[in-house]
Amino acid sequence: MSSTVIHGIGSLVTNDPTLGEGPLGLVPDAALVFEDERVAWAGPAGAAPPADTAWDAGGRAVLPGFVDSHSHLLFAGDRTEEFNARMSGRPYSAGGIRTTVAATRAASDVELRENLRRHLREALRQGSTTMETKSGYGLTTEQESRALRVAAELTEEVTYLGAHVVPAEYAEDPAGYVALVTGPMLDACAPYARWVDAFCERGAFDEDQARAILRAGRERGLTPRIHANQLSYGPGVRLGVELGAASADHCTHLTDADVDALAQGDTVATLLPGCEFSTRAVYPDARRLLDAGVTVALSTDCNPGSSFTSSMPFCVAIAVREMGMTPGEAVWSATAGGARALRRADVGRLSAGAYADLAVLDAPSHVHLAYRPGVPLVREVWRRGSRVD
Numbered sequence: 001m002s003s004t005v006i007h008g009i010g011s012l013v014t015n016d017p018t019l020g021e022g023p024l025g026l027v028p029d030a031a032l033v034f035e036d037e038r039v040a041w042a043g044p045a046g047a048a049p050p051a052d053t054a055w056d057a058g059g060r061a062v063l064p065g066f067v068d069s070h071s072h073l074l075f076a077g078d079r080t081e082e083f084n085a086r087m088s089g090r091p092y093s094a095g096g097i098r099t100t101v102a103a104t105r106a107a108s109d110v111e112l113r114e115n116l117r118r119h120l121r122e123a124l125r126q127g128s129t130t131m132e133t134k135s136g137y138g139l140t141t142e143q144e145s146r147a148l149r150v151a152a153e154l155t156e157e158v159t160y161l162g163a164h165v166v167p168a169e170y171a172e173d174p175a176g177y178v179a180l181v182t183g184p185m186l187d188a189c190a191p192y193a194r195w196v197d198a199f200c201e202r203g204a205f206d207e208d209q210a211r212a213i214l215r216a217g218r219e220r221g222l223t224p225r226i227h228a229n230q231l232s233y234g235p236g237v238r239l240g241v242e243l244g245a246a247s248a249d250h251c252t253h254l255t256d257a258d259v260d261a262l263a264q265g266d267t268v269a270t271l272l273p274g275c276e277f278s279t280r281a282v283y284p285d286a287r288r289l290l291d292a293g294v295t296v297a298l299s300t301d302c303n304p305g306s307s308f309t310s311s312m313p314f315c316v317a318i319a320v321r322e323m324g325m326t327p328g329e330a331v332w333s334a335t336a337g338g339a340r341a342l343r344r345a346d347v348g349r350l351s352a353g354a355y356a357d358l359a360v361l362d363a364p365s366h367v368h369l370a371y372r373p374g375v376p377l378v379r380e381v382w383r384r385g386s387r388v389d
Contacts, residue, residue: 005051007031010364013063015336016351034356037384065129065357066312067338067348070249072303073119073133074147077103079304097165104137113150123310127359127378130347132157136164141185148192160189163198163213178209182216196222200236207235229253241265247341252284262294268341269294272301273318274309287324297337317373327367356385
């Protein structure tokens with residue numbers, strides 16, 4: 001077993017309050033030791049145990065790799081014209097999600113795999129060392145299972161989202177599509193997925209449909225997540241809590257009852273500010289959730305239609321500027337919060353036993369992620385104890 005010490009860390013975010021100051025467990029003038037893939041020790045540089053090799057951080061900040069717990073990377077095609085029309089105030093009726101469905105169905109396995117690989121590499125270079133991704137652009141049994149099979153080759157956090165929208169061929173028979181999603185499609189997809197998700201929203205799936213879909217997935221061993229309360233007030237958040245969903249994602253339009261339900265349960269509220277940025281929609285109120293004691297995660301929602309960004313630093317900056325979060329809260333939510341949303345204890349922190357997944361900032365503090373928005377501050381990324389080229 002080989003060991004490595006990173007010394008000369010100006011500020012180390014451990015997300016372990018027993019190791020340092022506050023919820024971030026901040027340690028100044030720190031060192032980090034890992035053996036093979038996992039952290040063995042973290043603390044003041046002067047107390048670091050010896051290691052086989054050493055790397056000097058040069059006074060830079062080090063934080064856990066970002067945990068991006070919500071993305072849609074299994075797709076083909078492009079929706080530039082849709083975005084351009086939206087930003088230019090022009091009508092556009094090319095089909096939204098269904099445009100991506102058509103392109104994805106037409107793509108080969110090789111094209112889907114290389115597109116996914118490219119976006120995962122892009123995210124990794126920006127510090128995201130754990131990525132969840134979903135199906136949802138195939139919407140047939142063959143296409144959804146194909147997407148999940150490809151995803152499972154490249155990432156361990158895979159979500160079955162046959163319940164993204166009702167495809168055109170079932171427009172007159174949504175009940176028939178729900179039967180497909182909860183039956184043959186689920187049978188084909190469950191072996192490749194860890195999670196089941198549903199878009200519970202007007203124009204997608206109503207409360208009863210989403211409940212049936214998530215229950216069916218749960219009976220097949222998949223843990224529920226839910227797209228909830230993105231476009232309007234609705235039942236999605238409370239349904240997620242009722243079913244023990246790991247996360248309710250978007251959470252833009254919340255009643256007091258929704259917030260109370262999240263505070264009393266263990267469902268994480270995953271906020272996706274890239275989506276509001278890209279659609280000029282109202283941002284979710286993170287401050288309200290945090291003050292109520294809700295666990296909050298931040299994620300990119302990277303997808304070709306409404307949030308085509310893979311940058312967690314960008315989302316951190318937006319959350320601080322637009323959603324009432326402090327820099328420390330935003331960093332915690334983008335790391336430890338994402339880990340909670342994926343029910344993982346081995347990522348999102350830098351303390352003994354966790355994977356040695358980390359980002360080295362070309363800055364002395366994590367605060368610079370919000371202080372210097374848009375600047376490529378991630379200088380080095382380590383994943384499972386190895387530097388990423």
